[in-house]
Amino acid sequence: MSALEERIHGSAELVSARLEQCLRSGDPDLSELYNAMSYSALAGGKRIRPFLVMAVCDMFSGNAEEALLYATAVEIVHTYSLIHDDLPAMDNDDMRRGKPTCHKAYGEARAILAGDALLTMAFELVSGDNSVPDGHRVRALYEISKCAGGSGMIGGQEMDIALEGQHIEYETMVKIHMLKTVELIKCACRLGAIAADISDEKTLADIDCYAEGVGRVFQLVDDLLDVSSTDEKLGKTTGSDEKNKKTTYLSFMPAEIAEQLADVMTEKAVEVLKNYENSKILCDFAFFLKDRKK
Secondary structure (H helix, E strand, O other): OOHHHHHHHHHHHHHHHHHHOOOOOOOOOHHHHHHHHHHHHHHOOOOOOHHHHHHHHHHHOHHHHHHHHHHHHHHHHHHHHHHHHHHOOOOOOEEEEEEEOOOHOOOOHHHHHHHHHHHHEEEHHOOOOOOHHHHHHHHHHHHHHHHHHOOHHHHHHHHHHHHHOOOHHHHHHHHHHHHHHHHHHEEEEEEHHHOOOOOHHHHHHHHHHHHHHHHHHHHHHHHHHHHOOHHHHHHHOHHHHHHHHOOOOHOOHHHHHHHHHHHHHHHHHHHOOOOOOOHHHHHHHHHHHHHHOO
């Protein structure tokens, strides 16, 4: 295991342990709700957003405990989004992380409630931690709210549903990806900066540029894997983009050109951070995401 993979694994373990604490309920009447929440939140996954929170914080020698709080919250929001995206009314997926999706395992109504409960838990977690400076908590809550709401993930899902099966322009597809995928990745990086008490606009702009680059590459590689990988390797249903008549990067270019575009976008993302001290782990991570096979 490389040093980067050890860091990714280590941050994932820390977040999983914190999630387990958050998802314990002493109320027997709510046991099935919390079981459904835990089923999805503790199912593994790449945990790239928590890693980004903690890696950005570490690059600036910030507060690791505060970063772990934000990393847990952003993973909770991510899990909520996956539960709702998989629902029959949305992407209608049966498999996620190698297991039946939440609505397949617990029923559609409980999956909706589990997603709702997870989203609100993220705000409860951040707002209720009195060890974090009030100014940091306000900034963190704003970033999470912005990325998860109508101008972020939900807005992207709305556009995705409204335009499903229609011919759309390349710029519209990119906007959907920016809202659905990139905003939460950008939020994760900004949360890491907050934990390090970074507030100057130039540094935040550089962090945003990096996040947008790796976020777009992450989506582009997802599009490639959806047509080139298998259900077993990915842990979810492949070919779903074609089934749902979604416009992807491969609607506009062959796979070879898409791979070259991923190279260019990764280089640009790395370029903006490489002169920062202790940025190597984030630069390496950008290439790791580009080259991933699942």
